[in-house]
Each structure stands twice: as C-alpha cells, then as structure tokens.
Amino acid sequence: MTNPENVLMLAGVLFTIGALGVMLRRNALVAFMCIELMLNAANLALVTGSTMNGGLDGQVASFFVMVVAAAEVVVGLAIIMTIYRTRRTTSVDDANLLKL
Amino acid sequence: MIPALIPMVTGASLTFWICAPLAVLGALGLVLFRKAVYSALSMAFVMLNLAVLYGTMDAPFLVFVQIIVYTGAIMMLFLFVLMLVGIDTPDSVIETLRGQRWLAALAALGTVGLLFFGIGGSVRSGPFAGLTEANAIGNVEGIASLVFGRYVFIFELTSALLITAALAAMVLAHRTRVTEKIGQRLQAAQRMRDYAETGAHPGPLPASGVFAGHNSIAVPALLPDGSVAESSVSRTLVLRGAALDPEDLRSMTADRFAAIEGVKEEEGDE
Numbered sequence: 456m457t458n459p460e461n462v463l464m465l466a467g468v469l470f471t472i473g474a475l476g477v478m479l480r481r482n483a484l485v486a487f488m489c490i491e492l493m494l495n496a497a498n499l500a501l502v503t504g505s506t507m508n509g510g511l512d513g514q515v516a517s518f519f520v521m522v523v524a525a526a527e528v529v530v531g532l533a534i535i536m537t538i539y540r541t542r543r544t545t546s547v548d549d550a551n552l553l554k555l
Numbered sequence: 556m557i558p559a560l561i562p563m564v565t566g567a568s569l570t571f572w573i574c575a576p577l578a579v580l581g582a583l584g585l586v587l588f589r590k591a592v593y594s595a596l597s598m599a600f601v602m603l604n605l606a607v608l609y610g611t612m613d614a615p616f617l618v619f620v621q622i623i624v625y626t627g628a629i630m631m632l633f634l635f636v637l638m639l640v641g642i643d644t645p646d647s648v649i650e651t652l653r654g655q656r657w658l659a660a661l662a663a664l665g666t667v668g669l670l671f672f673g674i675g676g677s678v679r680s681g682p683f684a685g686l687t688e689a690n691a692i693g694n695v696e697g698i699a700s701l702v703f704g705r706y707v708f709i710f711e712l713t714s715a716l717l718i719t720a721a722l723a724a725m726v727l728a729h730r731t732r733v734t735e736k737i738g739q740r741l742q743a744a745q746r747m748r749d750y751a752e753t754g755a756h757p758g759p760l761p762a763s764g765v766f767a768g769h770n771s772i773a774v775p776a777l778l779p780d781g782s783v784a785e786s787s788v789s790r791t792l793v794l795r796g797a798a799l800d801p802e803d804l805r806s807m808t809a810d811r812f813a814a815i816e817g818v819k820e821e822e823g824d825e
Contacts, residue, residue, distance in 0.1 A: 457571040457611055459683055460675075465575045465608075467670035469582050469601070471663050476586035478659035481651075484591050484637060488598045491629065492582055495605055498617075506612050509684025511697045514614050515706055518698065521624050522713045526720035528629050532636045533727035539640050540730075548651055 462503045469496035483535050483545045487528075494524050567611040578604040591637055599630045613686035616695045761787040766804040767811040773797050774804065 469492060476489030498517040505513025538550050581604065584597030606621040689697055702710050735741070749755040761784050764776035775798060776787035788798045 457565075457567045457608075460678065461571060461575070462608065462612070463675065463678060464671065465571075465578065467667060467675070468579055470670065471667040472579070472582040472586055474666055475659055475663040478662060479586060479656065482591055484633065484640070485585070485594045488585060488594060488633060491625075492585060492598065492601065495602060495625070498621075499605055499608065502609055502612050502614050502617060505614070506686055507683045509686060509689055511686070511689050511694070511701055514617055514694075515698055515701045517614075517617060518620060518702070519706075519709060519713060521620055523716065525624060525629060526716050528632055529720045529724045530727070532632060533724045536636060536639065537727050545640050 459503045459507045463500055466496045466500040466503065469493075469499065481546050481548055483538070483547050483550075486547060487531055487535070491524065491528070494520060570607060570611045574604045574607045578608070592634070595630060595633050595637060598633075599626050602626045602630065613690055614694065616698050763787050764801070764804070767808040769799060769804060771799075774799050775801050777801060777805075 473489045473492035473496060476492065477486050480486050480489065498520050501513040501517040501520070503513075505511060505517075535545060539545055542549055544550075578601050581597040581601035585594045585601065588594045588597065602621060602625045606618050606626070609615075609617045609621060686694075692700075737745075746755075746757040750757040761776050763770070763772045764774040764787060766774060773788065773792050776784045778784050783801050792798050
C-alpha cells in the first residue's frame with residue numbers, strides 16, 4: 456500500500472498549485488480549471504482518508520464532490536459564456552461593472 | 556530473521572512515485588501554459604494520473620467515475636467552451652495589481668506550509684486500516700450501501716442540485732430574439748426587392764473558375780470579356796490572400812493548350 460502521508464502531501468501540493476493558478480491567471484476559463492484542480496486535490500485527500508480509516512465514507516464524500524463539481528462547472532461555464540457574449544472577453548479583469 | 560535493509564517497494568508505491576510527479580508537472584503546466592488549450596490538456600493529464608492513484612488506493616469505482624465524469628465530461632465541456640470563445644483570446648500578461656505575482660507566490664508558500672505542518676502534523680501515523688475489510692463485499696456494493704443507506708438524504712439533495720444546475724444553464728444560455736428570424740420565404744422576398752430597387756442579381760453567386768490546372772474555390776472565374784468576376788471568390792479568401800491570380804492561371808492554360816496543339820501538329824505531320 457502507498458504511504459498515505461505521501462499521498463496527502465501530493466494533495467496539498469496540488470491544492471497549492473491550484474490556488475496559485477487562481478491568484479495568477481486572468482483567463483476566467485483557466486482560473487476555473489484551477490478551481491477544479493483544487494477540488495481534485497480535496498478528492499485525493501478524501502480517498503486517502505478512506506484508506507487510512509478503513510471505511511468507504513471518504514470515497515462516498517469524494518463521489519459527492521464530483522457531482523457538485525459537475526453542477527458547478529455547468530453553471531460556471533454558462534456564466535463565462537454569458538459574459539463573453541456581452542463583453543467579448545474571458546478575462547476576469549474586464550468583468551468590472553460592479554467596481555466603484 | 557534478516558532485517559529488511561531495503562524498504563519493500565510494492566507496485567502501489569511504485570505507481571505513486573511515477574504518477575505523483577507527473578500529476579505535479581501537469582498541474583504546473585495548467586498554471587504556466589499561456590495557451591488555454593494547453594492548460595486544459597494538462598488538466599486532463601492531471602485527472603488521469605489521479606485516476607491511476609485512486610486505482611492504487613482500492614477505489615476502483617472512483618477510477619471510472621474520475622475518468623468518465625471528470626476527464627470525459629467536465630474537461631470536454633471546458634474544451635467546448637474554449638472552442639466557442641475562440642482559442643486566440645489572449646491572456647494579458649500585464650500585472651494590473653502591482654506585486655501580485657510575489658504576493659501570490661508568498662500566499663502559495665503559506666498555504667503549503669499550513670497544509671504540511673499545520674494540518675499534516677495532526678495526521679496520525681500508521682498502522683493504517685486499509686480497505687480490505689470495507690471492500691469485502693465489493694467496492695461498488697460497499698459505496699452503494701452507503702449512498703442508499705446512511706447518505707441517502709444527501710443523495711436526494713444532489714438530484715435537486717443537478718436539476719437546478721440544468722435549469723440554470725438553460726436560463727443563462729437563453730437569448731431573447733430581438734429581430735425576426737429570417738426564413739427562406741423572407742430571404743426570397745428580400746432578394747426580389749433588392750432586384751427591383753438596386754438591380755442586384757437575385758440568383759445564386761457565380762461558381763469559382765475552372766482552369767487547366769486549378770478548379771478550387773480560390774480560383775476566380777472570368778467574365779466573357781476576360782475580366783475577373785469579383786463575386787466568384789469568397790471575400791474571406793481574398794482578404795486572407797488565398798485567392799489565386801487569374802493572370803498566372805491564364806498563362807498556364809495557354810501553355811497547356813499550346814502543348815496540346817503542338818502534339819496534334821506532330822501527329823498530323825506523321
């Protein structure tokens with residue numbers, strides 16, 4: 456069996472890279488994909504927790520995270536498309552109508 | 556008994572040491588590639604590697620759900636939207652907030668430190684239970700008994716969530732038509748009106764030219780007086796510079812005809 460501590464470290468690294476991407480990238484689609492990466496890292500941690508504790512609850516939780524991610528992607532991409540249709544851009548800098 | 560000098564390397568840990576660096580590389584690619592399509596592909600790569608890791612951690616059900624739902628459905632949805640938006644949409648590299656990169660790197664360092672030393676410190680070390688017992692009746696069966704047993708209410712809630720998401724996507728994708736839809740009948744009436752008012756030709760556009768060496772859509776057709784019929788080549792091709800020059804084509808055709816005439820004359824001589 457893989458050492459679960461190593462897998463948890465991998466999950467932490469992936470989560471950090473995803474967070475870094477959200478902070479750095481201005482393209483809404485890439486930022487969104489970085490959010491997906493963070494969700495994936497959390498899933499990995501959940502599955503690892505499942506192997507550590509000998510129950511399938513972690514895997515079920517990870518399954519629910521995937522369902523929520525699918526719903527989130529549908530709505531998020533629809534919002535990005537709507538913004539693109541009205542403003543002709545996918546840069547998060549240009550969606551600034553609420554800015555004072 | 557001989558003490559184990561070399562730590563035992565199992566297939567699972569070997570897979571981990573192959574897949575983990577690949578996953579990290581893919582994640583870095585996702586953040587660092589300038590082109591969004593490359594980012595999407597490296598994201599799909601990370602997801603596939605994670606699926607393999609789930610396989611080594613006794614989660615065969617999640618392997619397939621990860622590949623089918625994440626890599627198959629979600630990433631392809633991303634690629635569809637990328638195609639709709641156009642892959643050429645540039646990502647600005649100018650920093651709008653001063654020092655944002657350094658602050659982001661600092662925040663990332665802080666996050667990784669927090670995760671490793673803050674939360675990681677509270678992770679108890681082995682021996683770990685493993686899933687042999689939980690998977691005794693089968694992984695899918697075990698998950699099913701949890702989903703339809705202990706977590707059945709959450710499962711019902713996800714159905715409400717999915718329906719809401721589908722509705723939301725339809726509402727967001729809906730566009731109210733502000734102009735009348737132009738059907739075939741309206742188009743025909745408009746053509747006749749144009750003909751009556753401006754004298755524009757109501758029939759179809761002329762076909763592209765046919766020469767001895769070329770008959771592609773980039774070849775302009777010639778009018779009876781030898782001038783070029785402008786409307787025989789798509790404006791896009793002309794602007795892109797893909798339309799061929801009729802003079803070259805004409806000279807080539809003349810050469811061919813001359814060659815044929817020459818052969819005829821030789822044969823006539825014999």
